[in-house]
Amino acid sequence: MTTGTPDAPEIMDALVTALDRLHALRLLASVLDRALDPTQARARLLAIAADLTDADVVAVLGPDDVRAADPDAATGVVARAAAAAATTAPGRVAVLDGGSTVVQVPAEPDDDLRAVVVSRTAGPPFGTGELDLVDVVVATAVMARTIWRLHTTAVERAAVAREHEAASTVAQAVLAPAPPVVPGLDVAARSVPAHVAGGDLYAFAERDGGLWFAVGDVAGKGLPAAVVMSRVIAECLAAFTSVEPGDVEAATQRVDRDVHDWLVDIRRFVTLAVGHVDPASGVARVCNAGHSPVLLGAGGRVTPLRATSPPLGVLPGLAHAVREVRMAPGDTLWVGSDGLVEQEDATGGMLGYDRFAALCARWSRGTAADGLAAVLDAVAAHGRGVAQSDDRTLVVVRREAWA
Secondary structure (H helix, E strand, O other): OOOOOOOHHHHHHHHHHHHHHHHHHHHHHHHHOOOOOHHHHHHHHHHHHHHHHOOOEEEEEOOOOEEEOOHHHHHHHHHHHHHHHHOOOOOOEEEEHHHOEEEEOOOOOEOOEOEEEEEOOOOOOOOHHHHHHHHHHHHHHHHHHHHHHHHHHHHHHHHHHHHHHHHHHHHHHHOOOOOOOOOOEEEEEEEEOOOOOOOEEEEEEEEOOEEEEEEEEEOOOHHHHHHHHHHHHHHHHHHHHHOOOOOHHHHHHHHHHHHHHHHHHHOOOEEEEEEEEOOOOOEEEEEEEOOOOEEEEEOOEEEEOOOOEOOEOOOOOOOOOOEEEEOOOOOEEEEEOHHHHOOEOOOOOEOHHHHHHHHHHHOOOOOHHHHHHHHHHHHHHHOOOOOOOOOEEEEEEEEOOOO
8 A cells, every 4th residue: 555545444434534524514503493492492502512522511601591401410510611711712712621621602702602611521632623513513502593683683673664564554544645625726745755654744624615735844754753744734634623714824833832842852843834725816825834845836937935934843932924925827836845856866966946946837737636747757757766765745736717
């Protein structure tokens, strides 16, 4: 036989060793199948590790407890191992009792896995191959813990997502499904949330032949904004029915008074445009509390109706000034949210107020629904290929010829 070439017994020993290690790896991998049940996974890991390493004691140390294959035999060994683990750097091995006890500390210790202890009360010290097995045992324990944590986190997030979706459905249902029918006016409204739950709002009421409307935007996004949106809509509807017809200032004052302290407590504010249109006279009265865009389209041109007071929830007891305009047949009020004008394109350029105003001015014929669809489609086209970052809401009120 040529010098340096392994003989048949050596080859057989190497093959048996390789098969044993393969078998060990398969056994340890089976622990991960039970990783979603931490107690069962840990018990199986301890049993397999004890068998593979021919150890008397195999234990897992946590911050407050010890899990061992044989708790009675583990008592003294674990106490000494715990002391060693406390002074051993992560990823290092502490060897006690002349090499018969190994304390393997995980490379990434967490709150539930501090160390793995493998001990022989008698017999030779652990060899290199056995230490490799201990490394695999530790890696398996860490991986099983990671899988359990990821699963738990995913389940918790899914539960929260379901709750948010349900709450969002309820909140979005508060938005009127369709504006009221008011002779002499053509009204359309739509809100497209950027997230599951949105903070844009609108509300309508028909009273004494006139149209009340409110359009607002809650600071923030998601479920908290949707909750605030629901409350503000309820307050607007209450105000529409409690003040004198057309008294927009009183309606806005009431909403502001009823929500101010609450908004301060939850650190939110709301921009809100409240208005009333009398189709017989064409008089439109609008109180703008920090909201935009609000535009009046007349004769192919648009004029901004700028804010007359700060948003709700900013300063208490404010006077909310009202702007009065007269709408001729064919004139249109456009009341949107900043998600329209701030929509970015693929290069990062915003649509902007000027281009939004041009879109509104371009539409002068057809129904309010036609104009609403045309403007929203143009905004969506501007943002094609870019994720919608904010809610898009638009209310269109067009005065028709009065019979």
